[in-house]
Amino acid sequence: MLTLYKEELRAVMRGRFAWMGVAIVLLGLGGLAAVATQDSWLDGYGTIGYFLAPVCFLPLAAGMIASPRANRFVESVFTAPVDRQDWFVARILVILTLAGAYYLAIAPLAAVYVANVGMPFLLNRYLVWTPGILLVCVAVGTLIGVLFIGRSVAPPVATGVGVMLVYAVLVPLQELLVTRGYGATATGHVALISPLVLLKNGLGFTLATSAIPASTTMTWICLCLIVVGSFGLAAWIFLRAQGVESWEASPGQRMVIALGLAALVLVPALFGDTNYNKDAPPQNNAPDIPGLFLRGGGTLALVNPNGPAPTACCDTLLNRDQWPSLPVGQATRQDLLLFLPVDSKQRLTRLEIQVKGQSGLDIQVPPGALSDILHNLETRIYPPGIGPADAAGHRVETGWVARIPISLIPNQPWDIGGIRYPIDVSATYLVDGSAQTNTINARAAVEAHMPNALAEMAGIGAVLPLLCFLAMFARWRQTR
Amino acid sequence: MTELALEATGLTRNFGSLVAVNEINLKVEKGQLYGFLGLNGAGKTTTIRMLTTLLPPTRGSAKLWGHDIASDPLAVRKLIGLVSDETSESQSDWTAREYLAYFARIRGVENVRDTVERCLTSVGLAERFRGKLIGTYSTGMKRRVEIARALLGGPKVLFLDEPTRGLDLPAKRETWKLLRDLASSEAVTTFLSSHDAQEIRTLCTQISVIATGKLVFTGRAQELGADLDAFEDRLVELLTGRDYGSQRRSNS
Numbered sequence: 001m002l003t004l005y006k007e008e009l010r011a012v013m014r015g016r017f018a019w020m021g022v023a024i025v026l027l028g029l030g031g032l033a034a035v036a037t038q039d040s041w042l043d044g045y046g047t048i049g050y051f052l053a054p055v056c057f058l059p060l061a062a063g064m065i066a067s068p069r070a071n072r073f074v075e076s077v078f079t080a081p082v083d084r085q086d087w088f089v090a091r092i093l094v095i096l097t098l099a100g101a102y103y104l105a106i107a108p109l110a111a112v113y114v115a116n117v118g119m120p121f122l123l124n125r126y127l128v129w130t131p132g133i134l135l136v137c138v139a140v141g142t143l144i145g146v147l148f149i150g151r152s153v154a155p156p157v158a159t160g161v162g163v164m165l166v167y168a169v170l171v172p173l174q175e176l177l178v179t180r181g182y183g184a185t186a187t188g189h190v191a192l193i194s195p196l197v198l199l200k201n202g203l204g205f206t207l208a209t210s211a212i213p214a215s216t217t218m219t220w221i222c223l224c225l226i227v228v229g230s231f232g233l234a235a236w237i238f239l240r241a242q243g244v245e246s247w248e249a250s251p252g253q254r255m256v257i258a259l260g261l262a263a264l265v266l267v268p269a270l271f272g273d274t275n276y277n278k279d280a281p282p283q284n285n286a287p288d289i290p291g292l293f294l295r296g297g298g299t300l301a302l303v304n305p306n307g308p309a310p311t312a313c314c315d316t317l318l319n320r321d322q323w324p325s326l327p328v329g330q331a332t333r334q335d336l337l338l339f340l341p342v343d344s345k346q347r348l349t350r351l352e353i354q355v356k357g358q359s360g361l362d363i364q365v366p367p368g369a370l371s372d373i374l375h376n377l378e379t380r381i382y383p384p385g386i387g388p389a390d391a392a393g394h395r396v397e398t399g400w401v402a403r404i405p406i407s408l409i410p411n412q413p414w415d416i417g418g419i420r421y422p423i424d425v426s427a428t429y430l431v432d433g434s435a436q437t438n439t440i441n442a443r444a445a446v447e448a449h450m451p452n453a454l455a456e457m458a459g460i461g462a463v464l465p466l467l468c469f470l471a472m473f474a475r476w477r478q479t480r
Numbered sequence: 481m482t483e484l485a486l487e488a489t490g491l492t493r494n495f496g497s498l499v500a501v502n503e504i505n506l507k508v509e510k511g512q513l514y515g516f517l518g519l520n521g522a523g524k525t526t527t528i529r530m531l532t533t534l535l536p537p538t539r540g541s542a543k544l545w546g547h548d549i550a551s552d553p554l555a556v557r558k559l560i561g562l563v564s565d566e567t568s569e570s571q572s573d574w575t576a577r578e579y580l581a582y583f584a585r586i587r588g589v590e591n592v593r594d595t596v597e598r599c600l601t602s603v604g605l606a607e608r609f610r611g612k613l614i615g616t617y618s619t620g621m622k623r624r625v626e627i628a629r630a631l632l633g634g635p636k637v638l639f640l641d642e643p644t645r646g647l648d649l650p651a652k653r654e655t656w657k658l659l660r661d662l663a664s665s666e667a668v669t670t671f672l673s674s675h676d677a678q679e680i681r682t683l684c685t686q687i688s689v690i691a692t693g694k695l696v697f698t699g700r701a702q703e704l705g706a707d708l709d710a711f712e713d714r715l716v717e718l719l720t721g722r723d724y725g726s727q728r729r730s731n732s
Binding site: 004014 | 532533534535536554555557558560561562564571573574575578582583585586587588611612613615629630633639
């Protein structure tokens with residue numbers, strides 16, 4: 001069996017486009033991982049690298065099991081002294097080895113991430129979820145591959161793609177249903193057909209929603225049933241109900257196969273845990289920033305030192321339109337503009353401003369900048385009806401703007417890019433002629449990234465694709 | 481008493497209600513080049529697939545060098561080599577050397593490299609082609625690779641299922657010469673299945689004719705006719721039930 005395994009493994013990469021295919025997949029993943037360093041790496045690259053790409057092993061496994069029968073290679077194999085059981089096990093081990101190789105191939109990208117920002121909860125769970133996805137996809141793919149005996153590999157691969165899509169699509173559907181409170185409804189149960197959902201529930205994490213099942217016993221039992229059941233049923237069909245290239249099933253065996261397939265679909269849907277009444281752990285240390293996508297009407301803006309105020313104003317995320325975002329661990333000098341709801345015709349007699357960064361954002365204001373701010377106010381002309389409302393409810397047409405020179409130093413990052421830190425600004429002011437002190441509390445955020453992370457991720461992500469391209473070139477030279 | 485390489489008794493295979501092979505009995509002596517002749521769909525391939533353990537028989541039994549094909553398939557597989565049409569095409573991204581090395585290793589052949597080169601030499605595949613991809617070979621070269629693969633491990637019985645199908649006349653003649661040489665030099669019992677009467681008559685002394693799953697003739701090839709025309713006339717009578725020879729003679 002070991003010889004068969006080694007020979008089959010060696011044979012896998014002899015395909016005309018095998019090395020090129022691997023290189024392109026890895027290049028795509030590496031490129032995505034590099035690009036995602038400018039944004040939320042775990043949400044962008046993580047979803048594809050640790051969830052969507054591993055699911056593709058389902059049709060791949062179906063095709064790899066079915067193809068030796070489709071192209072009649074088994075006729076040559078099983079007229080040699082090869083035990084069918086040994087060949088079947090060797091073939092599955094080869095697919096599992098490829099799955100393991102995929103997992104190892106994306107490990108350097110995760111290593112760069114962890115080296116920069118440590119191990120967040122979501123990545124910790126991804127690192128367990130992915131091998132689980134690979135295992136379950138190989139199991140189900142193997143079963144699909146065994147079920148199809150024919151001269152074309154298209155039916156098993158197409159079926160594998162269909163099942164893969166169902167499994168993958170049910171993950172966001174389940175998250176949506178749980179968010180809306182429909183996790184335990186009939187549709188919520190249907191979502192448990194996907195072993196990916198079961199595995200996610202069992203590991204106790206979510207991608208977007210905020211609740212997980214309180215109990216996971218049945219979840220794990222259903223998951224084991226799918227993995228062991230798929231491998232077991234596939235082996236039993238291959239060895240007992242089929243010949244080398246023919247169905248030999250008796251009516252009783254056909255009934256067992258039908259019941260087995262039905263059980264793999266129905267048992268998880270009927271018996272999986274759906275008591276979503278436990279809070280999901282946070283994915284990482286990212287702070288909650290409400291209204292992050294709001295545009296317009298803001299009272300804060302962030303501009304380059306002595307730069308003009310933006311014409312269109314303003315986002316909750318103050319540096320959304322700037323690239324690159326703030327580098328973590330380095331001081332960036334900027335001007336924070338506070339748009340006061342006071343018409344410039346009115347004189348301010350008192351203005352006190354406090355600026356505070358949160359979640360590791362250190363904001364330094366030069367000494368004396370705040371104490372002298374009342375004498376350095378600027379004005380801003382608003383389009384009619386757009387300006388902030390003053391204390392009497394009138395829209396300001398030309399208002400006062402306080403320019404605060406600040407240095408932003410983001411620290412304690414929880415992601416490699418798209419790290420968003422809240423900023424709290426509190427201003428107290430007194431208008432001439434008024435006895436009442438007014439207060440403005442404004443909250444916004446800035447985005448930061450790990451400097452050099454893009455280059456590190458791109459560099460490490462290019463190594464394996466380059467090696468694959470070299471291997472492809474070497475094989476072409478060797479066989480041309 | 482002559483030793484038998486292959487003996488089949490009442491071998492039958494059904495596909496649902498279709499009886500593809502119906503109670504056939506075969507006796508092939510060791511070292512013989514045995515012809516198995518029939519029209520397309522007559523049951524030749526199904527018979528070979530049963531004898532090579534690829535397809536379980538519905539009824540009946542067969543023994544190859546004393547080993548039962550159903551109860552002892554691994555022992556049977558150690559003794560056989562099968563050449564079916566174009567199976568090497570499935571591995572068109574392999575070189576001939578890789579293809580043969582794969583089978584040499586899973587057969588547990590010692591000194592794989594030398595054995596592979598020897599087998600490729602014995603089928604006459606030029607050395608300059610051995611490291612090139614099988615997909616770039618001509619049909620004749622692919623057939624040579626298949627025969628070389630079947631010869632790995634020194635089989636006692638070589639099954640050839642229409643080995644010259646799709647070959648042009650020169651390639652066909654080369655393959656025939658190769659099969660004759662192998663039969664004489666390697667002393668391999670050869671079971672040759674074909675619908676080509678000329679091929680069977682040229683190569684085989686002992687033949688069986690199968691029509692719609694049943695054996696309609698077993699005996700010496702010469703018994704069917706002294707020359708190729710007479711052989712073919714008698715063969716058509718056996719396969720279709722029509723007296724084609726008398727009709728042709730009266731027409732002429």
